[in-house]
Amino acid sequence: MTTFRHVQLSPARNAAGLVALTSLESLPPLLQRRARERLWSRHVFVYITPPKRLVAQALEGYPEEVQRLARTVAFYRNDDRSGGGYWPERNEIWLAAGVEPYERYLQARASARHELFHHLARAHPFYQEDEDAGWPRLVAALEEAQPVARDHSRYAEWIERSFLPQRDHANVVEYFADIPTNFPDVSELPAPIAEHFAPLISGGPRPAPRRAGRVDPRDLPAFWDLIRP
Template identity: 50%
Template sequence: MTAPHTELRRAAVPNAMGHVVLAFAERTLRPHDLAGLRERLWQSRTYLYVTPGAVLIDRALEGFPEEVRALGQRCPFYRYDARSGGGYWPDRDEIWLAAGVETYEGLRQVRLSACHELFHFVCWNHPRYRADEDRGFARLRRVIAESKRMARDHSRYHKWVTGSFLRQGDHANIVEYFADIPTNFRDAAELPPPIAAHFGPLIAGSSFPMEFDRDLADEPYELEDFQRSLAP
């Protein structure tokens, strides 16, 4: 997907009124009726509410360590005219997220989508995590391999790996895994200990493990090998 170039801007008052309408609809309508409302709204390409980028960063990273929040606030974050989609473009070091996510996917989903993209930005801009990405996530691949035998002991993580992440085909790659872990696991205790330690600085503000920059995977990254290393 080519990165968008035109930001969608909304006037503050109608945008705030749209938030009231959308929140009420999500709270009161049955799923079938809410889906029908969304289809009718899309006929006129209506966005009830579009969270401004800076506000969305704050909401998406609420509860994360201050260092992570401060890094995320440096991210240029734009909304553009589309029902769904978006992403982080490292060549521009920017996030563009579709303006329709709130209206057509939900107010909770927009925070999750933003959080996921922001952790791509964090990985690219945090010196130590960027160093691991530059070496093919050799340290992360090592801790995943070490965690394989422990995965079943962490039921929510095991269910997520087998029931959600690995079902995404080629999208179930290590770059997406990196962004998915802090997005989906705010409590590091739900993760196998080696993975929890690797992501601890991002999730809980803990110190980096002493072995973070050593004890690396020896083999080059291959998608099939990575996916096999995840499957318990």
């Protein structure tokens, strides 16, 4: 459960903490785990990437429009060890301040990127329109991609080994945020999916109009069958 208690460190403490965290992450895995548990037993946040910096780091290399729209959501670091989320009704993202010290330094960027793409689903007019209509364009792209999905090995493996095993969490909302988070190179995606997400990933044009998809992606078993390579 998110506490919604914003935490931040002074610049001086953060600078010293980053040095300490870098040293911690150079330790062997077992010693790292022990050190992290010892820190958490004292509820210590060694280093917290400031929200504005984290947003910039998370979307470095993504299109300018994506970076601009990402700055339209309020971003906070909450007083928790892990977790976070996007609250559209509040236009806020909360990401646990414990991600860097208790998971790993770079994980904060990946976690922030995922939540930012949840926001972009609502902030980008093209994708907001599709979501409001029940994702017919995304579904059509997925239907067109089915025959060739297995030809894209990294995508197919990710669907089967990482995404689908999440069961109820493997839904269309999470799929939408996961694709641009995990596939910054559109060449790794089946062409219809790459075209659908191109404005978010590569800055490509908005995809041409498609027929509406036939599957209701809110029906989880039907959605799983749709995306399964």
